[in-house]
Amino acid sequence: MNTPDRSPLAGAVIAFDLDGTLVDTAPDLVGTLNWLLAEEGLAPLPLDEARPFIGKGARWLIQRGFAAADAPLPPERVPELFDRFIDRYHAHIADESRPYPGLVAALERLKAEGARLAVCTNKLTGLSQSLLEALDLSRHFEAVVGADAAPAAKPDPRHLTTAVEAVGGEIGRAILVGDAATDAGAARAAGAGLILVSFGYTETPAAELSPDVLIDHFDELPDACLLLLGPCGA
Numbered sequence: 001m002n003t004p005d006r007s008p009l010a011g012a013v014i015a016f017d018l019d020g021t022l023v024d025t026a027p028d029l030v031g032t033l034n035w036l037l038a039e040e041g042l043a044p045l046p047l048d049e050a051r052p053f054i055g056k057g058a059r060w061l062i063q064r065g066f067a068a069a070d071a072p073l074p075p076e077r078v079p080e081l082f083d084r085f086i087d088r089y090h091a092h093i094a095d096e097s098r099p100y101p102g103l104v105a106a107l108e109r110l111k112a113e114g115a116r117l118a119v120c121t122n123k124l125t126g127l128s129q130s131l132l133e134a135l136d137l138s139r140h141f142e143a144v145v146g147a148d149a150a151p152a153a154k155p156d157p158r159h160l161t162t163a164v165e166a167v168g169g170e171i172g173r174a175i176l177v178g179d180a181a182t183d184a185g186a187a188r189a190a191g192a193g194l195i196l197v198s199f200g201y202t203e204t205p206a207a208e209l210s211p212d213v214l215i216d217h218f219d220e221l222p223d224a225c226l227l228l229l230g231p232c233g234a
Helices: 026-039 047-053 058-067 076-090 103-112 125-134 157-166 183-190 219-228
Strands: 013-016 117-119 142-145 174-178 192-198 213-215
Touching: 013 103, 013 157, 026 047, 026 058, 026 076, 026 142, 047 058, 058 076, 103 117, 103 192, 103 219, 117 157, 125 142, 157 174, 157 183, 174 183, 174 219, 183 192, 192 219
Parallel strands: 013 117, 013 174, 117 142, 174 192, 192 213
Antiparallel strands: none
């Protein structure tokens, strides 16, 4: 392993999506959606059907979920349902959510190589921080930038640039690790590297989103980052 001051990753920023990238949150998010559907007299959705709806924020999840339940929502109902969803979800934020295999070891290696780590998520910042704290992941990240802490949410590039700037980095030496089109759009528009995971939540398969690198397990992440930011990839 390189020492932090000599590593190609020294000072580079690795920003991560949260839901479907760092943590498998689908059981708790879809569980909360199904609780809300039941409250409205509607049948629950199977986990596999609702999983791809995750990644664009809770409002999108609610709207897509109700549409899939054959009960499309009028716009005026969304704020009240959103508030109920958030209250319930916050109380059950880590009941079944778990980090993906190999994540912690990968984060520790990246930090040992001198990288700065941030979270760039369309989840609300407070919810993101609560989840990371509940799973003992907060200690790995210098900043958590939710959709409410940036000028606009992914795929807007300003979300990613805000996260990179929050840890004192430069977009030219940054990578976004994500799972979906929102991540691909943000990274491409910002001019950052893009690594996608194959196991996340996306309606378009990650391989079809043209990532610089597609990984199937977090064991592959440190080498993928070195490939993109090392002497040959920089």
